[in-house]
Amino acid sequence: MSIEVIQALGDDALANLFEISIGPSEFIGDLASTLLRVQNFTIPATGANTYEVHYKTQMMTKVGGKVNAPNEFTFDFRVDRNWVLYKGFVAWKNAVANTSTGIIMDDSIGAFRVPISVWATDGDGIQVSALGQWDFKGCFCQNIGEVSFDYTSGDPIMTTVTMGYMKMDDTLL
Numbered sequence: 001m002s003i004e005v006i007q008a009l010g011d012d013a014l015a016n017l018f019e020i021s022i023g024p025s026e027f028i029g030d031l032a033s034t035l036l037r038v039q040n041f042t043i044p045a046t047g048a049n050t051y052e053v054h055y056k057t058q059m060m061t062k063v064g065g066k067v068n069a070p071n072e073f074t075f076d077f078r079v080d081r082n083w084v085l086y087k088g089f090v091a092w093k094n095a096v097a098n099t100s101t102g103i104i105m106d107d108s109i110g111a112f113r114v115p116i117s118v119w120a121t122d123g124d125g126i127q128v129s130a131l132g133q134w135d136f137k138g139c140f141c142q143n144i145g146e147v148s149f150d151y152t153s154g155d156p157i158m159t160t161v162t163m164g165y166m167k168m169d170d171t172l173l
Helices: 005-010 031-037 083-098
Strands: 020-024 038-042 047-055 059-067 072-078 116-121 134-144 158-164 167-169
Touching: 020 031, 020 038, 020 167, 031 072, 031 083, 083 134
Parallel strands: none
Antiparallel strands: 020 116, 038 072, 047 059, 072 158, 116 134, 134 158, 134 167
């Protein structure tokens, strides 16, 4: 094999070429700013539950009766100078499960659950036509990650948001 064979394979998909869409939320006011502050997004792994069947000296694996999916995904974002986006996610998380009072929301589809979609783009920001998108239905803010301050750094503050969801649709891929 030569390097020409590898070059003929074409370009690789790059991790920094993606966009997300978050449905309207009463907690996140400026969605355009939110989407520009997101630094990465992790699509959760999915698969089938399996079990083993043993017979004498042999063993086989069979597909079980459940789909394995964690029903959560994460993304990191840069905190804005006035902490508006961070406060919005904290308010959303507290509406779902209040840290101070312990009150948990009525878990119905409504203001607390929104759709979120993710898709790959090319270098010009256009959705890759050969690939669809991942659609997450019934998303809610489940956890807000830690915030770290550091006198020795001038880097922006980053934090992780964990979103729970009811259903992931990857059939459009």
